[in-house]
Amino acid sequence: xxxxxxxxxxxxxxxxxxxxxxxxxxxxxxxxxxxxxxxxxxxxxxxxxxxxxxxxxxxxxxxxxxxxxxxxxxxxxxxxxxxxxxxxxxxxxxxxxxxxxxxxxxxxxxxxxxxxxxxxxxxxxxxxxxxxxxxxxxxxxxxxxxxxxxxxxxxxxxxxxxxxxxxxxxxxxxxxxxxxxxxxxxxxxxxxxxxxxxxxxxxxxxxxxxxxxxxxxxxxxxxxxxxxxxxxxxxxxxxxxxxxxxxxxxxxxxxxxxxxxxxxxxxxxxxxxxxxxxxxxxxxxxxxxxxxxxxxxxxxxxxxxxxxxxxxxxxxxxxxxxxxxxxxxxxxxxxxxxxxxxxxxxxxxxxxxxxxxxxxxxxxxxxxxxxxxxxxxxxxxxxxxxxxxxxxxxxxxxxxxxxxxxxxxxxxxxxxxxxxxxxxxxxxxxxxxxxxxxxxxxxxxxxxxxxxxxxxxxxxxxxxxxxxxxxxxxxxxxxxxxxxxxxxxxxxxxxxxxxxxxxxxxxxxxxxxxxxxxxxxxxxxxxxxxxxxxxxxxxxxxxxxxxxxxxxxxxxxxxxxxxxxxxxxxxxxxxxxxxxxxxxxxxxxxxxxxxxxxxxxxxxxxxxxxxxxxxxxxxxxxxxxxxxxxxxxxxxxxxxxxxxxxxxxxxxxxxxxxxxxxxxxxxxxxxxxxxxxxxxxxxxxxxxxxxxxxxxxxxxxxxxxxxxxxxxxxxxxxxxxxxxxxxxxxxxxxxxxxxxxxxxxxxxxxxxxxxxxxxxxxxxxxxxxxxxxxxxxxxxxxxxxxxxxxxxxxxxxxxxxxx
Numbered sequence: 001x002x003x004x005x006x007x008x009x010x011x012x013x014x015x016x017x018x019x020x021x022x023x024x025x026x027x028x029x030x031x032x033x034x035x036x037x038x039x040x041x042x043x044x045x046x047x048x049x050x051x052x053x054x055x056x057x058x059x060x061x062x063x064x065x066x067x068x069x070x071x072x073x074x075x076x077x078x079x080x081x082x083x084x085x086x087x088x089x090x091x092x093x094x095x096x097x098x099x100x101x102x103x104x105x106x107x108x109x110x111x112x113x114x115x116x117x118x119x120x121x122x123x124x125x126x127x128x129x130x131x132x133x134x135x136x137x138x139x140x141x142x143x144x145x146x147x148x149x150x151x152x153x154x155x156x157x158x159x160x161x162x163x164x165x166x167x168x169x170x171x172x173x174x175x176x177x178x179x180x181x182x183x184x185x186x187x188x189x190x191x192x193x194x195x196x197x198x199x200x201x202x203x204x205x206x207x208x209x210x211x212x213x214x215x216x217x218x219x220x221x222x223x224x225x226x227x228x229x230x231x232x233x234x235x236x237x238x239x240x241x242x243x244x245x246x247x248x249x250x251x252x253x254x255x256x257x258x259x260x261x262x263x264x265x266x267x268x269x270x271x272x273x274x275x276x277x278x279x280x281x282x283x284x285x286x287x288x289x290x291x292x293x294x295x296x297x298x299x300x301x302x303x304x305x306x307x308x309x310x311x312x313x314x315x316x317x318x319x320x321x322x323x324x325x326x327x328x329x330x331x332x333x334x335x336x337x338x339x340x341x342x343x344x345x346x347x348x349x350x351x352x353x354x355x356x357x358x359x360x361x362x363x364x365x366x367x368x369x370x371x372x373x374x375x376x377x378x379x380x381x382x383x384x385x386x387x388x389x390x391x392x393x394x395x396x397x398x399x400x401x402x403x404x405x406x407x408x409x410x411x412x413x414x415x416x417x418x419x420x421x422x423x424x425x426x427x428x429x430x431x432x433x434x435x436x437x438x439x440x441x442x443x444x445x446x447x448x449x450x451x452x453x454x455x456x457x458x459x460x461x462x463x464x465x466x467x468x469x470x471x472x473x474x475x476x477x478x479x480x481x482x483x484x485x486x487x488x489x490x491x492x493x494x495x496x497x498x499x500x501x502x503x504x505x506x507x508x509x510x511x512x513x514x515x516x517x518x519x520x521x522x523x524x525x526x527x528x529x530x531x532x533x534x535x536x537x538x539x540x541x542x543x544x545x546x547x548x549x550x551x552x553x554x555x556x557x558x559x560x561x562x563x564x565x566x567x568x569x570x571x572x573x574x575x576x577x578x579x580x581x582x583x584x585x586x587x588x589x590x591x592x593x594x595x596x597x598x599x600x601x602x603x604x605x606x607x608x609x610x611x612x613x614x615x616x617x618x619x620x621x622x623x624x625x626x627x628x629x630x631x632x633x634x635x636x637x638x639x640x641x642x643x644x645x646x647x648x649x650x651x652x653x654x655x656x657x658x659x660x661x662x663x664x665x666x667x668x669x670x671x672x673x674x675x676x677x678x679x680x681x682x683x684x685x686x687x688x689x690x691x692x693x694x695x696x697x698x699x700x701x702x703x704x705x706x707x708x709x710x711x712x713x714x715x716x717x718x719x720x721x722x723x724x725x726x727x728x729x730x731x732x733x734x735x736x737x738x739x740x741x742x743x744x745x746x747x748x749x750x751x752x753x754x755x756x757x758x759x760x761x762x763x764x765x766x767x768x769x770x771x772x773x774x775x776x777x778x779x780x781x782x783x784x785x786x787x788x789x790x791x792x793x794x795x796x797x798x799x800x801x802x803x
Contacts, residue, residue: 043607043638046071046147047542053094053120062544063157065606069638070153076140083124083138090151092124098144104136116141183315186225192250193221195285196312199248203287219322220314226250229309236289236303239376245313246289249282252309256280257302276302290319331356334437337384340409360438364429370436371413371427378441381427383410386434391426399430482803483507483564485555488516494775499523499785504567504772513769514552517563521797522787524561530796533561536631537800539608546756547599549619549629556801559789568627570620570764571774573677577615580762583680584708587761590745592618593674594753595626600670601736604663609635612646613669615676620774624760637662648689649682653723656693664725671700671720671728674713679706683717699723713744 047068050056056067071094076082082093085105100117114136117123123138149159188196197217200206229235229252238259257276279301282288288303334356338344344352361384364370370381370388383402390398390412400410415421488505494515495502505516524533540551540563550566570576573592582588596618603610612633619627633645640660644651652668654661676682683703684695695702700721705714719729719742729738740750752758764774 042073043068044636046073047636049096050094050147053122059159060544061542062602062606065542065608065636066157067149067159069607070157071147071149074146074148076144076146078140078143080140081137082140082144082146083134083136085134085137087134089124089134092122092149092151092154093138093146094122094148095119096145096147099141100144101139101141102136103139111137183225183313185223186312188221188224195250196221196224196248199285199287202285203290206287206290216322220319223318223322224248224312224314226310226312229305229311231305231308233305234302235305236301238300238302244316246316246319247287248312249284249286250310250312251284252305252311253307254282254286254303254309255306256282257304258300259302330361334359337382337409337437341382341411355439358439360440361435362438363433363435365433366429366431368429369426370429370434371423371425373424373426374422377413377421377423380413380439381411382437382439383412384435384437386429387431388427388434389430391428392424397425483514483553484803485553485557485562485564488514488564490516491770492772494772499527499787504770505564506770511769513567515549515565515567517565518560519562520786520789521559521561522789523785525789525792526787532632534799535635537563538636539603539631539634542606543602543608545599545602546625547595547627548602549627554800554802556797559786561797561800565629566621566627567769568619568629569622569766569769569771569774570624571776572616573618573620574615575774575776576620576762576764577677582677582762584678585761586678586712589674589677589713590748591753591758591761592626592677593670594740594745594748594750596628596670596673597730597736597739598754599626599628600663600666600730603634604666607636607638607663609637609641609661609663610666610669611635613650613666613673614647615673618673620762620764622764622766622769624763625756648692649685651693651696652725653696653699654725656696662725664728664731667720667728667730668725670730671717674720675709675717678709678713716742716744 047065050064050068050071056064059067073096074093076098082100083089095117097119100121100123101113102115102117102123103111103113105111117138123136124134200217200220235247235254238257255278258279259276282303331353335352338352338355344355364386371377373392383400385402387399387401388410389396390400400412402409412425412427413423415424487508489508491504491506491513493501494504495517499520501518503516503518504513506513519533524530537554544550549568551563552566553564555562555564577583596613600610610628610631610633612630613628617628617630619629621627635641635643640662642658642660644655644658646655646669650669650672652661652665655665672682672684683700684692686692686695700718705717709717716729716739722728725731729742730736732738734741737750739745740748749758766774
């Protein structure tokens, strides 16, 4: 009895221990799942934040995930020193939350504050670009969070070539410095001050903004100095754009001479150059020079002194700083307009703020000319109200209308900011009035000079190849030719799934054909697939590879979400292999496996797991080139993920065991695909899924390879399908290159494969851009089941449409 009782006690104890271990294992797994989910969520938030940072907006969209994966999050307490002047720098920071202060230590030991930084601003780039010592100290004014990139990752990503940084050090340090060469003002008697004040108040151009405040009048008075002018001296020349001074005549006489006659629109467009003639005489109390200074328009006349004179002068910088300073409310309004100007998109918030302070707002009226063809120019215009017409060689070629509702702010004259080029066209006001914001070259160089390379690049004429590539690119390209859904004509169904269809559509105007994938919103809601749809769209937006089907546009319809995709008329690999009996063809298998591996390389660099490899998801374009499609199971993942999805025959052991998986599952699946292409069936195929899972757990080494594979690609398949994920061939140091170094790939030109110039082993027969002959004839004509959809009203799908 005692022995039996002891045995039962031990058995109960063992069961209790096993139960406790299982409970601990479940808790550990749950914690791992939560930790992994948090890590992946953090990665997605980081990537979405970086997409909004102006500095990175010109970084190609497919580089954004790589950038996000290289950043690490750092937190600094209030008052902490992040960067110290004089230190050796090895990191670049993007401010994510909080405020920081930039300061420098002066030779006398005092500290001078240069600027404040907020979310989206960056610092530390100098040390990475030129290995210079830190030129300033950055303190955390509040608690802050940064995204930090170290020098190695910065160099590996090639960011020094892909990003354009502002030379903010020189800009900020010079901002508060005393202007050199400013003329000393002349002491003025009360009578002289009153005289000048009266002359200024009578100047119509100065009062175009409304009555000039006494504060500005007094500031002008204080800065002016007096100079004598000899008879016969020319102080202004018609056509000059180097305006430097504003004048008030106290004594003497000046003649105003012009070399042409200004008439109505048609006369001006064909301006006749005649003899110089006097059109006005300026005497005591007259003022001139303000238009060329404020608006940087060419001098409209020549002015010559005809009697010895005395004038009061103020230079351009002082005059403009006093007269064009805008209120804070106006500056905020100007900044809103910048979002509609592509060439200003890369600017930081602080730099947009500076730009807003040097803009001038001016209103032109019907029949007036803002620009004239062939005249020299150095002013850039943004049309914020009204309509203008563009004339070239006397003929109207276009018209521009500001439209705030659609966020459309036309602009013109931008070339003048880069070079002093002649105006290429005439711009005339056709509405009752037109209001413009103007930026002259001097102000541009002072505030945006360091961005010249970026802006010049944005305006650079494209080659024919470049234009073609731009038009073919996905919807993250702002300059693309948009494809509207109303312009598409359905030509027939080429694919059908449980809740989606794929149709061949043609553009009415261009004749181009595309694949339109449609997802039923009702099913998305019923199956709680909203996160998956968001992931699929993000992945297509943030990838750009010749081995991946390209996204063209996204549409949001009442019952469906639509992806407009690059059309692959060669059909899918499964149908092609069945129809053409390509199973066992070594050259075909090498080519298709190589194409898929390069697609995976592109995805994995961006922390994207594909997870749905099978022959049906590998497409051929009209030339026979390989492209993978269908990203419904794909996911951004920094670490492990635990969702089970994909095709059971292609599951890796860690998916079957729910142990958590990462990108290594795709390399396992690649080995399974190679086996299927060579043996006509996957290695673990069984009548029932559970039998398949048991075989997968036992591993590839337990599979009896057909004679057709032995001595050929057997070793490569086993190298890809290692039970331990980290030991799979392409997970090792060397990545995809390890695949091409395998014996089976001897003499394979991987370089040409990467470039997309390798001759394809099988070219599909494609008779036209609407030929559906390479798609399965098993596709049913009827629609898949459509679930009724009721809009929840939370705007979950507002993000989806690209046009």
